[in-house]
Amino acid sequence: xxxxxxxxxxxxxxxxxxxxxxxxxxxxxxxxxxxxxxxxxxxxxxxxxxxxxxxxxxxxxxxxxxxxxxxxxxxxxxxxxxxxxxxxxxxxxxxxxxxxxxxxxxxxxxxxxxxxxxxxxxxxxxxxxxxxxxxxxxxxxxxxxxxxxxxxxxxxxxxxxxxxxxxxxxxxxxxxxxxxxx
Amino acid sequence: xxxxxxxxxxxxxxxxxxxxxxxxxxxxxxxxxxxxxxxxxxxxxxxxxxxxxxxxxxxxxxxxxxxxxxxxxxxxxxxxxxxxxxxxxxxxxxxxxxxxxxxxxxxxxxxxxxxxxxxxxxxxxxxxxxxxxxxxxxxxxxxxxxxxxxxxxxxxxxxxxxxxxxxxxxxxxxxxxxxxxxxxxxxxxxxxxx
Ligand code: HEM
Ligand code: HEM
Numbered sequence: 001x002x003x004x005x006x007x008x009x010x011x012x013x014x015x016x017x018x019x020x021x022x023x024x025x026x027x028x029x030x031x032x033x034x035x036x037x038x039x040x041x042x043x044x045x046x047x048x049x050x051x052x053x054x055x056x057x058x059x060x061x062x063x064x065x066x067x068x069x070x071x072x073x074x075x076x077x078x079x080x081x082x083x084x085x086x087x088x089x090x091x092x093x094x095x096x097x098x099x100x101x102x103x104x105x106x107x108x109x110x111x112x113x114x115x116x117x118x119x120x121x122x123x124x125x126x127x128x129x130x131x132x133x134x135x136x137x138x139x140x141x142x143x144x145x146x147x148x149x150x151x152x153x154x155x156x157x158x159x160x161x162x163x164x165x166x167x168x169x170x171x172x173x174x175x176x177x178x179x180x181x182x
Numbered sequence: 183x184x185x186x187x188x189x190x191x192x193x194x195x196x197x198x199x200x201x202x203x204x205x206x207x208x209x210x211x212x213x214x215x216x217x218x219x220x221x222x223x224x225x226x227x228x229x230x231x232x233x234x235x236x237x238x239x240x241x242x243x244x245x246x247x248x249x250x251x252x253x254x255x256x257x258x259x260x261x262x263x264x265x266x267x268x269x270x271x272x273x274x275x276x277x278x279x280x281x282x283x284x285x286x287x288x289x290x291x292x293x294x295x296x297x298x299x300x301x302x303x304x305x306x307x308x309x310x311x312x313x314x315x316x317x318x319x320x321x322x323x324x325x326x327x328x329x330x331x332x333x334x335x336x337x338x339x340x341x342x343x344x345x346x347x348x349x350x351x352x353x354x355x356x357x358x359x360x361x362x363x364x365x366x367x368x369x370x371x372x373x374x375x376x
Pocket of ligand 2: 030031033051054055056104106107108111118145
């Protein structure tokens, strides 16, 4: 099986990364929103560790995805739509990449600033990327909060765009991300 | 049990003390650090977080004759505070609660001592995170296990008090962890020199 992307289609690595991370990120958004509304106790406090562990995994996958797309560039968009729409899609993808890095990094930095270690799946203790400080913790976790809202807004736009092309225009945009071909 | 067997005597009080004590004036005591414990407890949802803080220094002058001569000064090491689970200890020492990196010491200095039926009420100034607030400890004094009834050279003092942590700016995780931190201190002291 050919793993790489082709000029006219997405290879399996890109598709797996796209859908795996999509599931992970959507799940983490719901998880995070639930987490901050829960009444914590000794029985539930480990959920913070799980949120951080999955978030760091998604950060690693985002870096892997950027690296993979250097090795094997994804195909350009299908034509047939106005240039402004293509530009919007391109900038949305760039902003999504930025947020795939900035959301977990702000979570990591905000956690480090509280003075609590970030321990990935109870095994790997990450270095604190910012020194502990009260002002830093508040600012960075507020940033984490607003970046997740920016991510939700962009995702709504991204999904709307994908559905517009696949359901309304039926031009194969979705199927080539799902199946690799139109 | 030691406490049941122990004779409760009035700290700095008059009248109920053995004759030997009332004739004594100011006595200095040193804390028996290994036999003493500063414990705390706070609410964490339906559960509790408990832990301890080591005492770095304690100066006690007890005058069983003249109330005004009593003086207590205690310093705790915030940077070595413990908690019942690892993340809580890091949170406790971190910048959102004790801020031990910038304020490694917690201090208490008494300002006035009032006798009660079972011991004493100790008013003083408590400093946490560099913020000083008035604070009250309730003390009960016991003889130490195995000492004679009139022996005041070795004492066991139980102290309780409630710290409202937000008053000291220790506001971290306020939505999950209680504002009231209940102190439970067991201080065993031995008389030194004069
Ligand atoms: C957290 C969720 C998501 C993120 C971060 C995300 C991100 C991206 C990015 C960055 C691309 C560009 C290709 C690449 O670099 O991999 C892309 C393409 C695509 N996404 Fe998503 N996506 C998400 C969820 C979804 C969902 C739920 C759908 C389905 C409705 C979807 C449909 C598509 C389609 C059809 C493409 C291909 C566009 C093209 O042909 O150029 N995505 N996505
Ligand atoms: C893709 C990755 C991530 C997503 C989508 C995500 C999403 C969220 C969301 C939606 C919230 C709720 C924010 C609010 O409404 O206030 C949240 C909270 C939180 N996240 Fe993340 N997160 C991610 C990664 C991380 C990482 C890597 C860490 C730390 C290593 C982290 C630490 C936290 C913490 C500590 C909170 C609670 C903040 C508070 O109490 O105000 N997150 N996250």
